Amino acid sequence: MSLTRTLVYISGRRNNAGTQILLPLPSAAVLFLIHYCDCNLFELVFVDEETTASECVSVSFAALLATKHTFTDKHSCPHRCDLPVVCDDPVIRSGLCSSLRCLIKKCHANNPKKNLHDLLGFRGGSLKACAEVSGWTKLCEIELPSSITSLISTIRSKEIKTKEATIEDIATKEKQLQESGKSKTDQNEETEKEMQNEVALPEDLMKLEWHFNKPPSVHNDDKIKRALLCQIKQEVEAITDPKEFRFTRDIPRSHCLSRFRIRKPKQPNEVKLDVQNPEILQNADNSNNNEVRVSSGVVSAGENFLQRDASTRDGVCDLSMEDLTNFVSSLTIHEIDFVHLYSEGTDITVADLILFTYLYFLLQSINFDMVLIREHLPRISQWFSHMITLPEVRRAAVSTQFDLNRFSESRKDSAILFHVPEWIKPPDHDEMELSRRLRGKYRAIKPDITKALDKIKSGNIEVELGCHPRKDQVQLDWESFPARVDPGRDLPKKRHQRKCQQLENLATAVLAIHRPGDIIVDFCSGGGHLGIVIAYLLPDCKVYLVENNEDSLLRARSRIEDLNLQNVTIFQCNQDYFHEKFTLGVCLHACGVATDMVLKQCIENEAQFVICPCCYGGIQDTHFITYPRSQHFKNVGIEYKEFLTLGHVADQTEFNMALEEQGKYCMNLVDTDRSLYAREHGYRTSLCSLKPLSCTPKNNLIIGQRDS
Template identity: 35%
Template structure:
């Protein structure tokens, strides 16, 4: 079986085959429920046994199913073990993360489409449901991370003093106008459907009340106005006036998001009781009753285990104050930290004056001499083959030469090289061509970008490339070299952290310094102890100034220095982990305004 889903289990295979009972994680349970609902073609599920968990680990959920496949880790491909579960392997492609794996299942579904679904099925309009990764989508993060953690908290808490914040957030979301990119077209279609239903009812009523021929009398003809009706829906209509409600999680249609949330809320309804939801979260209660009344959904409810028969003490439970916004990123009321720009001249000068001598790393020009003849590079790895607009071809080829040369100098046969945030694979595919004795992983969270890269790799018949569709968080494997060309903002820091944790060499060309922010709790700025004399506002101010590197701009020189400051902080962090780090600039400087190159070698 080339297409297989791997879920984690905490029960040894021999024990399962004796008792037909499996302890699994919540993410595995949600994925399995979606699998049972969709019954995808040419796709099976395997549970991987992991070592016994400690008392302080997350709770487990019992699955009483027969004929499941349970294997030990030694029987699992290394690519699968390089990611957090759930994981899907399809030939040379790995998909990791709850939402991405769930989307794959839906695309290969064999069960019939429900009347409650959009015409395009569970993935809704243009197959976009939960498509954006949780790093950039508030809604995906809620379904993939936030609500999962809330369930784990609920099932391990003996007494709850206040309603979990994420339950309030979902309740507020259901009370807000539906915000999807085709909402006006949707409103027109629903209005047309409602009008057709009303007209049909009138037609039936009139036919029943219609007098016989002998009783008919001639009536004067009524003229219809050709004027556009005042209540016709167009883009000037306020979204609040479209009369579209959250019958389901994303609006009027049943989607994959409802399936993911179903399992989570089923467990919380068992733990907290339906009365708690009906009285404190009435819209959530209505949503839950609505989806659990769908016959096909009812059929899978029994698979979800009874987690606890012990009722929770909810005496004097309170409702915390939460921002009254929906979970859509487009909600205009949502706080957007990027709207605040730290670029006032006085702020920048004050931030720069806080720097001390010796903090900044010296920057040199890259001294490499190009030995690459693009005429000899196959089309799939060659920017000149038409994969890019003409205005970008030369600059992209120069960027690739710089990074490839740096990797060639530190790579050894047999190395595993990860091209983080690979996009459509320009750098990774080029490295795969230059280093046939190394294995290359293209790691990217955008499905379409990886599909384009995969097509080119297959046309070149390269056998040393694997494709990982996942967020950076989900990749946990060991590797020898990490590379990233223009990973935006925080992504460059996440890539650096991956390399440091794996004790791997790195070649990084960062980008979008103004996008570094304090909203990601995985990253603390400044990164190194060397720069701890800067406070957060000063640091972010320098980051924003680092993006002032436009050609022929009077602030370009200062912008380049600010880039060097942020990258010096990153380099100092690596040095504190025992690395030797050099920082240079790409050659020629005109190949990109973001031209710093960090190369790190562990001791």
């Protein structure tokens, strides 16, 4: 029986000679991870996106010999989403992080004994949040690929210029220096300086370097430290000779190494104990078994008590048995530090494999000169040096045709010098730039609110309210629907009622304005509540669910399969990665900027829309969305800060609040700006309210139609 492989679309193409594959860094990361997982479940489809050679790195064609692969062009690619794309019918996953997480899960399900799910980190959260929320995902998926690609391109161009310098050019320069009367030493220094090319390190790379300098965040750290101390004390109790004090168990999973540092002051000299490479075999948060097992490691330390033999991972203790026992028995968890061994803490994750790929090609561009990297990126250098000692990483690197034999610990004759621009400064506070967090919302004060509302009044901006296409007839007969169409009959009665009311307002608006055969996109679809209702009511239309949260989409997928809906496709991706054509866009409570991203995509596709906004205080300028949106608001002179003030007040719409009326007014103003923006692009719009108003405080509905 032939094996059905999952299609993985990545950007890349063969070079003219056919001996190399040219591909962007994210595509190289996908290839490396597939070799790391050592799984034959996938077929790689290289899509020629017509990228230039300067935007690509090269891998030997031999890296594909053990992997089924094909080549196509971007016009033949069946899905219009940002690559990489993984096709897992009916789910289409787009973007580097979502794609790699999917590949890891499939490989783990195929061979659980390899424990590949550990690469997804604590509670499977590594690179799970989208780039708009997680600074860490943004760094791995967007910032570093771009900045390192640019850095490699700069290095290549400078090296080419250096090679083009002829002997006559150098001789001419030396003759000029001789005529100047300078000494031979000064001449040599100036000649060398003239020929060297300084290259600025990008801020994104420095951000990663500073990240490694921070203490790692470890869940249940006290519990893990107690387990480690317990093991150390048990080891000491079981010996009679301090020379026997060592960890000797084998490490069964080399990709899950951890490192701890134990310090204990002791007069007159400080005694410190480094325990390297223990492994947490069991999740400390496991409620079924409170024991945390720690196995295998190396005991090492400084002068006069323990020495490490790197080749055997054994230790030799110079302390007496009494001193060793006293020392170990006095240790507490407060004297244990976790070492930032891997990018997300003490265990290797998928983020390390991505970053390893990026750094390998950066090192390749400077002829594998580790000394040059170490001068400005010592912590990244230390991390990379550790990574190439891991057997699974080395095996995957060899399979991907990475050259691990050329790394040099001595300075090479390189024409490239790195430097850090003066404007790039490390953060002067302990803010976690790479944490999974949302930006803080703008907070307006009362004078700002008064100023913004006065400008609205002086500019004669008025809220024009319309009505729902079905007027008051927005109810659906939920009792006649199959149970899985219902958003959740197991919800509390009042909450279930409100959810049904929200859905039927949008669904009936879609029923009123749709055309037969429409392609309808439910943006920010969550668990697919709205999209599934629409798909059930309109079987002749295609429905796409677009959502980044994989847990929500799994729930949606289960409901779609139970209902046997054949007209629904799921896209797990960031909203701006989705580029499919469609004719009608909907969203229920898309937060902040997401509402305007939906509106922008609808306008670009000349698609009709039914939009219910939310989180007005979360609006903020992005690299492709600026506020206010409409030219009318801009002509009146509404500035960005004033518009943010309106959004801040618009969130004060909870029922029975003193500011509810003012909040509703500002909510209408923000949505009037959105409605005017659509009108300026040829739409007929209606700004109305959900019925009844009590179904949600964020009860505005913007409906946009275009003439056929």
